[in-house]
Amino acid sequence: MFSFAIRALRSPLVQTLALVAACLIGLATVPTSRAGEPVIIELKIAQRSVSGPAVETGPGAGIIRVTQGEAIELRWQSDERAVLHLHGYNVETEIPENGDATTTFKARAAGRFPIEAHAFGHHHAHKVLIYVEVHPR
């Protein structure tokens, strides 16, 4: 049984793969946290779609780009009551009708995270309003 493992370890392919993996893990674990002022992003929901100066149009839904490690504040304004859910980070935000609310999170994980409306008014909904793209620094 052990001779399998030993022969596998001798294979140059396995050794190369192990080396590459080790290097990449090293690269990936460089700390990326950064303290500083929160990044404030203004967003407006009108007729169930989002607009704002920082919103890029993307396929399907708009995109806001932030950088990993930043503290983010999404300042919402909405023309109707909405319950929003930022996936991955799992932040829930409720905006009252014609009111405002803020979603706060620290962008510690990179990725593309949808913000989905789980409710509009008093109806349940499942609509991706916007994607938050957290890019590595």
Next chain:
Amino acid sequence: MWKSTRADADKFLSGQHKHGDVVKFQFKLPLVALRASTPIYLAIGASGANAHAFGGRYDLPLPLWLNLAGAGATVALSFVWVARFARPGVTPPADRRNSDSPADSDGQRPHSLVAGLCVLVFVGLVLAGLFGSQNDPFTNILPVSVWIIWWVGLAYVSALIGDLWHYINPLPIIGRYGGALWMQFAGRRLVAKAPIPARIGQWPAVAAFLLFGWAELIWQSGSVPRNLAFAILAYSSVLWIGMARFGVAAWTEQADCFSRFFHMFSRFAPFDLRARRYRGFGKGLLAGIEGGRSAVAFIMVALAIVAFDGIRETPLWLSVRVGALNIYHTGGYDWLFSKEIADRLIHTTGLFSLPVLFYAIFALTCRLMAMTANAALITDAKLPGSIAGNPSPLDLMQRFAPALVPIAIAYHLAHYATYLLIWGQSIIPLVSDPLGFGWNLFGTAGYQPDIAIVGARFAWITSVIAIVAGHIAAITIGHRVALQVFIEPRRALRSQLPMLILMIAYTMLSLWILAQPIVEF
């Protein structure tokens, strides 16, 4: 271009879900009130075109520079590699050893203790699905075990270590024990044993795998534990009936699409677990497959389903859906089905036509391969004819289909790496509270998965390395097989030109998918 798509998508989506109240899969369970008040049956109802059946992928699209680097490396290395084969003297010797244990060999049967454990886990999971919490798939151990640990995780084990599923597959174990028990009490077999009719081939596995792909990618309630448990029981029952008639090993091998799929991936793996030996990466793919068109079709279905999993989240597919729905709407067919059903029909059409397309392209490539190889024979009078004569395109398909598998494996690994690492963690709280009853058996029930477990750069770079490496492996295997088939090195080299073009195109498809932003609705 996207502006109009987006507006259309919004239009089509805004009317959605007014009645389809579906339990949303919350990971952290913040909406206790909502969850408690939402009846189970709603989750089983139509939910419209939603995200992945389970969890969500948060991968960032590959950045442009990395995509270009990957594409460049693919093309450049292809030519470098082929040039290496073309140099006389450096050509690797034909490896004529059949490097894969025959798929239908019974291999080593698991120790009865292991077998018992596998059956116990299987029964436990199904019972958890039937009787555990139904409100949220992440409070029941069955969906995570099936869709993440088994389907995604075991594919990794199969491709990188060996055919573990052959040992731990509970269905033939139960079939064998069941048959033995019946013999004990009734003194005869349940039904007379018969050989599997030749025309059946592997078509049952092909059909089952298409259905499975549909359940994974389109069936919205596949993550509802009870539905999943019923689906597992239905599939197992069909398999057990076949086992009773045709024999446990033979039927599992030929009709169980999961045995076939994991075995196909494991042929790339360095360990041949059935023969208990180390053979090195990719060696198992040098042997062709047997079983004619149905066996080739199975591989094409598997490759297509793996690819469709990525394609359906691309903006291109979204615009296809929106376009098709618009035609449906403006054409006045609305009375036929609801928008949700129409959308799912579009998805289903995509899922079922991609394997046909893959098969057609592969058949064409093999036809061209036969032509280029024979052209070499005609133009170069010095070349001896192949000992095996001129293989037919179907022979070539059976010999060369495994060579495409490394590309599929590389794509699969790249596509699911982050997903597995993030959502795979959800098994940690679930082992402490498998039924969602609020238990805390091992003290891990409160564990929260860490979404920052992998860096984006790490994920990007490993994906591209995996894809380029898979491509090189595929070319190497293709060339080795060509040497076995066509014997004469120059003829083998020329035969691989169509295959090389196909492989580059297939690898580019993988890179293209990874460079697309994930859009889900």
